[in-house]
Amino acid sequence: MAAEEKWKGWAWKQQKAAEPGGEREPGVLLGRQLPEAGRFAYAALCGISLAWLFPENEQSSFRTEFIKGFVKWLDLPDAVLPAMTAFADGLGGEGTETFTEILLKDPILKENPLLITQDLLSFSLQDGSYDARARVLICRVSWLLRLPLEDLEVLEESLLESLKDQKEEESETAEVSRKKKERRKKLKRYLLIGLATVGGGTVIGLTGGLAAPLVAAGAATIIGSAGAAALGSTAGIAVMASLFGAAGAGLTGYKMKKRVGAIEEFEFLPLTEGKQLHITIAITGWLCTGKYGSFTAPWSSMLHSSEQYCLAWESKYLMELGNALDSLLNGFVNMMAQEALKFTVLSGIVTALTWPASLLTVANVIDNPWGVCLHRSAEVGKHLAHILLSRQQGQRPVTLIGFSLGARVIYFCLQEMAQEKDSQGIIEDVVLLGAPVEGEAKHWRALTRVVSGRIINGFCRGDWLLSFVYRTSSVKLNVAGLQPVDLDDRRMVNMDLSSVVNGHLDYMKQMDTILKAVGIKTKECQLEEKGSGSLFSPQAKQSQRAAGREARGEENTRKEEDEVGSEALPANCAHQQNSSSTALGEPSPPCPDCSHSTDSKDQAVGKGAN
Amino acid sequence: MRARPARPARCKQTAGGPAQAQRRRRSCARSSGGRGRFGSAAGMDEDVLTTLKILIIGESGVGKSSLLLRFTDDTFDPELAATIGVDFKVKTISVDGNKAKLAIWDTAGQERFRTLTPSYYRGAQGVILVYDVTRRDTFVKLDNWLNELETYCTRNDIVQMLVGNKIDKENREVDRNEGLKFARKHSMLFIEASAKTCDGVQCAFEELVEKIIQTPGLWESESQNRGVKLSNKEEGYGGGGACGGYCSML
Numbered sequence: 001m002a003a004e005e006k007w008k009g010w011a012w013k014q015q016k017a018a019e020p021g022g023e024r025e026p027g028v029l030l031g032r033q034l035p036e037a038g039r040f041a042y043a044a045l046c047g048i049s050l051a052w053l054f055p056e057n058e059q060s061s062f063r064t065e066f067i068k069g070f071v072k073w074l075d076l077p078d079a080v081l082p083a084m085t086a087f088a089d090g091l092g093g094e095g096t097e098t099f100t101e102i103l104l105k106d107p108i109l110k111e112n113p114l115l116i117t118q119d120l121l122s123f124s125l126q127d128g129s130y131d132a133r134a135r136v137l138i139c140r141v142s143w144l145l146r147l148p149l150e151d152l153e154v155l156e157e158s159l160l161e162s163l164k165d166q167k168e169e170e171s172e173t174a175e176v177s178r179k180k181k182e183r184r185k186k187l188k189r190y191l192l193i194g195l196a197t198v199g200g201g202t203v204i205g206l207t208g209g210l211a212a213p214l215v216a217a218g219a220a221t222i223i224g225s226a227g228a229a230a231l232g233s234t235a236g237i238a239v240m241a242s243l244f245g246a247a248g249a250g251l252t253g254y255k256m257k258k259r260v261g262a263i264e265e266f267e268f269l270p271l272t273e274g275k276q277l278h279i280t281i282a283i284t285g286w287l288c289t290g291k292y293g294s295f296t297a298p299w300s301s302m303l304h305s306s307e308q309y310c311l312a313w314e315s316k317y318l319m320e321l322g323n324a325l326d327s328l329l330n331g332f333v334n335m336m337a338q339e340a341l342k343f344t345v346l347s348g349i350v351t352a353l354t355w356p357a358s359l360l361t362v363a364n365v366i367d368n369p370w371g372v373c374l375h376r377s378a379e380v381g382k383h384l385a386h387i388l389l390s391r392q393q394g395q396r397p398v399t400l401i402g403f404s405l406g407a408r409v410i411y412f413c414l415q416e417m418a419q420e421k422d423s424q425g426i427i428e429d430v431v432l433l434g435a436p437v438e439g440e441a442k443h444w445r446a447l448t449r450v451v452s453g454r455i456i457n458g459f460c461r462g463d464w465l466l467s468f469v470y471r472t473s474s475v476k477l478n479v480a481g482l483q484p485v486d487l488d489d490r491r492m493v494n495m496d497l498s499s500v501v502n503g504h505l506d507y508m509k510q511m512d513t514i515l516k517a518v519g520i521k522t523k524e525c526q527l528e529e530k531g532s533g534s535l536f537s538p539q540a541k542q543s544q545r546a547a548g549r550e551a552r553g554e555e556n557t558r559k560e561e562d563e564v565g566s567e568a569l570p571a572n573c574a575h576q577q578n579s580s581s582t583a584l585g586e587p588s589p590p591c592p593d594c595s596h597s598t599d600s601k602d603q604a605v606g607k608g609a610n
Numbered sequence: 611m612r613a614r615p616a617r618p619a620r621c622k623q624t625a626g627g628p629a630q631a632q633r634r635r636r637s638c639a640r641s642s643g644g645r646g647r648f649g650s651a652a653g654m655d656e657d658v659l660t661t662l663k664i665l666i667i668g669e670s671g672v673g674k675s676s677l678l679l680r681f682t683d684d685t686f687d688p689e690l691a692a693t694i695g696v697d698f699k700v701k702t703i704s705v706d707g708n709k710a711k712l713a714i715w716d717t718a719g720q721e722r723f724r725t726l727t728p729s730y731y732r733g734a735q736g737v738i739l740v741y742d743v744t745r746r747d748t749f750v751k752l753d754n755w756l757n758e759l760e761t762y763c764t765r766n767d768i769v770q771m772l773v774g775n776k777i778d779k780e781n782r783e784v785d786r787n788e789g790l791k792f793a794r795k796h797s798m799l800f801i802e803a804s805a806k807t808c809d810g811v812q813c814a815f816e817e818l819v820e821k822i823i824q825t826p827g828l829w830e831s832e833s834q835n836r837g838v839k840l841s842n843k844e845e846g847y848g849g850g851g852a853c854g855g856y857c858s859m860l
Contacts, residue, residue: 037723040695044729077694083715086698091713098729 032075038106039074041099042116046070047087048096049140053490054133055090058449062133062424063088073123100144114151117142121155129395130277131425132452139453156277157306263379267312271299274306278397278428283311285404285434285507286373288322292508301512303523304399313380313409314373321369321405325465325505328366370469374436377405381412388426389417397428397452401520403507404466407435407481411447418446429453431518432480433497434463434507436470439478441487448489456493456518457485465504658702660829661711662822663733664815667755668740669748670719673775676805677740678716681815686806693718695726705820712819731762735828736769736818743774743802746783749792756796767828770798771818778804 034042050063067088071081103109109116120141124134135152142152271282282299292298295312302308388398400410410430417423427450435457437443447455459481460466466481484494500506500513507514515522666674675693679685682699697716702709715730717723731737739755741748752772759770772793774784786802793800799817803810822828 035722036694037726040723041726044695044726077691079691079697080694083696083698086713091698095729095732098726102725 033108034074034106036076038102038109039076040080041102043067043070043074043076043080043084044087045096045099045103045141045144046120046137047084048099049137049144050088051090053136053140054452056448059133059424060089062131066134066137070123073126096144103145113145113147114155116145117147117152118155121152125277130397131395132278132397132428133425135278135397135428136452153305263314263376263383264316265312265314266380266383268309269296269312271296271308271310272303272306276305276307278305278307278399279393280304280308280399280401281311281393282308283313283400283402283406283409284318285402285406286322286325287315287319288326288508289319292322293319298403298508298511299401301522302401302515302520304401304520311380311384311406311409314376317369317373317376318405321366321373324366324369328465366469373405374408377408378412381409381414382416384409384413385416385420385423388413389420389423391426398426399429399431399453400427401431401433401515402435403433403511403514404481404504405436407432408437411435411437411480414447414450415443417450423450425452427451427453429456431456431458431520433458433514433518434460434466434481434501434504435479436466437480439480439483439485441485444480444485444487444492445489448487448491451491453491454493455487455489455491456495457481458495458497458514458518459483460498460501460504460506461496462498463501463504657709658711659708659823661713662735662819662829664712664714664818665730665734665737666714666716666740667727667737667759668719669742669745669751669755670721672719672740672742672745672748673805674719674738674740675716677738677773677775677803677811677814678714680805680808680811682714684808686808688806692720693723695723696730703816703819705816705823708823710819710823712815727758728762731759732764734763734768735765735822736771737763738771738773738814738818739798740773740775741784741789742776743782743784743789744776744779749774749784749788752792765828767825769818769821769825769828770796771814771821772796772798772800773810773814774800774802776804776806777802777809778807 047063047067050066054063064085067084068081071078071084103116104113117138120134120138124130124138138152139149142149268281271280280302282302284295284298287293287295295315296310299308299310387393400413402408402410410432414427414430417426430447430451432455439457444455457480461482463482466479470479484496485492495518497514497517500510500517512522666678668674670692675690675697676686678697678699679687679690682701693716695718699714699716700711701714702711704710715734717727717730737759739752739759741752743749759768772789774786774789789802790800792798799821801810801814801817803814805811
């Protein structure tokens with residue numbers, strides 16, 4: 001297939017980028033290699049992107065600091081600072097085309113535009129903290145340069161995964177042996193820290209601690225030694241550790257020392273065993289007996305980053321709620337519920353007053369556990385906010401995903417964070433599915449302060465269960481899980497999941513489909529890529545993984561449509577179309593004229609189009 | 611737009627009175643209080659009528675940056691380094707009682723930065739085209755600049771001002787009448803100036819701004835356009851929210 005060829009070529013290029021030490025003159029930063037005009041265009045591109053992404057007044061210091069540091073990083077004279085600051089403040093940023101064109105025409109970048117992503121990544125990491133805003137900026141700039149987002153993932157991953165091989169290679173060179181002693185000492189120290197945290201941190205904690213000093217070593221090959229010089233310095237190593245959280249134990253190491261307020265249970269469970277420069281925390285909405293008895297069950301297919309956690313909270317109450325939900329559905333009410341469903345979906349104008357009387361008689365089954373969980377989810381959210389603020393997860397971007405009450409946890413977490421200082425640049429994206437929270441835009445405005453990337457509100461108009469249980473909980477008629485949030489911000493993405501979700505319980509059962517619809521990567525892509533992995537040379541491991549993920553991402557959706565599509569996606573394509581257009585309408589849609597930027601958002605579009 | 615020829619004469623007159631020019635300069639210096647950001651905070655200076663984007667272009671070494679420096683900071687540096695990419699300065703001036711904030715983009719004349727220039731043209735309301743009266747080649751190449759202006763400029767009613775710089779120098783190669791003729795031919799404003807002696811600098815900017823303000827479509831359409839864009843977006847959102855029969859249900 002021609003496409004296959006293309007991917008191979010891309011993967012090869014990718015590999016070249018991942019190991020610049022072999023291919024390029026090491027030690028020279030990309031920034032210094034570009035001609036002055038190119039560097040100017042590069043900085044201006046970042047400035048304009050910053051202004052577009054973070055136009056808020058409270059972000060002005062971040063913009064200024066970033067652009068200041070960046071001008072220095074690129075070795076541009078200070079004279080350009082006023083112009084760059086103006087760009088970053090949203091002046092003169094009428095177009096990025098000229099700048100991207102200049103960059104793409106540059107002889108160095110023409111061959112491998114990924115160098116820009118790489119350079120930006122090393123700039124963002126240089127002081128040991130990976131700001132979520134910086135990551136969003138990198139995504140934006142990569143997108144402007146028509147680079148698929150997966151490239152960034154690959155760069156981040158290779159930065160970590162090349163460590164194991166790196167360890168041996170490193171010790172052979174004479175230059176490194178000089179530093180070896182030093183490093184060993186460090187290693188020992190980290191080992192101790194790692195061991196110390198085994199109790200709380202499990203295996204992840206250990207590797208996290210061990211990885212820290214090695215990250216800098218690995219970074220040397222990926223970022224180029226000059227870039228890594230900043231990272232590999234004695235201070236740098238310590239800062240790299242900061243990327244991964246307190247002594248590497250990170251989130252799993254966190255245990256609730258004492259009962260906090262009304263919270264009885266609060267713990268992070270690892271979903272995947274990997275390490276990444278950005279993490280994902282999933283939050284389950286309720287538990288029920290059987291297949292979905294654990295917090296991790298609904299998220300089994302999610303693979304948004306290779307380091308994912310699941311928040312375990314208040315299992316006792318969530319189990320109660322789940323059982324109540326189940327009995328409500330499976331019990332004698334079922335028939336009436338179906339009736340209610342018809343009411344809500346077909347006739348439309350059903351208010352809380354017109355609930356069928358038979359349904360209301362059993363309301364007490366659900367109302368109590370619901371009320372308890374509603375209250376506790378808010379408490380848990382606030383607690384989560386303080387954990388994230390104290391950077392237990394390290395200095396790296398966090399993506400939060402949750403459904404039902406889990407989404408409520410996230411909502412309150414963000415609300416709490418919004419009230420604190422220094423809460424910016426921690427959260428990258430948030431995904432709230434069927435959230436039982438108020439849907440008024442003014443309440444959501446605060447969220448834009450803390451979220452750097454996107455705020456995705458997945459809702460289902462016909463979710464009768466949510467509207468039923470929420471009827472007494474709040475007088476507010478707007479529920480985010482039932483309708484779009486009318487917030488005018490580039491971050492806000494509303495997704496109509498009505499075609500996928502037929503009832504509130506589907507958020508748990510159909511999570512795989514939902515995740516794909518909202519553009520969260522899932523494992524399926526990963527599995528398939530393993531099958532064709534042999535096509536590529538063994539060295540290009542990293543690269544082809546992403547290439548494979550990407551190439552197959554598209555095929556997956558296609559295949560799935562053919563096989564499962566008829567079942568999972570019934571004749572609700574109109575709705576799907578709706579949701580995908582929302583995705584496109586958002587400020588940073590995947591590049592339309594670049595077929596290989598198979599962003600997961602594209603998948604949604606693909607589905608919609610079919 | 612066509613009644614341009616009268617302008618230069620008037621301009622010359624105002625520039626002729628040193629006392630008047632100085633008064634103007636002082637009043638401008640006073641009004642240019644904040645040089646910070648202003649893009650998003652429209653309400654920061656309530657009395658500012660509008661923000662205008664001005665572009666300075668011309669061959670390398672004709673004194674574009676010096677003109678700007680003289681205008682904004684009232685200083686002159688004979689050893690000013692070549693501009694890299696573009697320079698940016700903000701200044702508030704009042705013309706005929708109207709305060710206008712000028713966002714001035716001073717482009718680099720050097721060939722190696724020439725590829726960057728197209729990105730600044732967009733949205734500019736006024737452009738100052740500079741040549742050096744002691745270097746004929748900079749005058750000859752004005753045609754190229756006009757071509758570029760035409761190619762990249764998003765609006766056709768942009769106000770253009772031709773400035774012959776360095777009139778303090780002895781070895782003049784381009785006659786004043788030649789410049790005037792060129793400006794008439796292309797219906798531009800014209801003035802001769804010297805950044806060193808401060809001659810005509812203030813006047814050049816003021817004339818330009820005055821002309822822009824007299825062309826309401828130029829700066830008013832800007833804000834209107836923005837408004838339309840916003841309302842469109844809202845419409846889209848509202849449409850999504852109001853569609854379907856069951857959105858009002860709980």
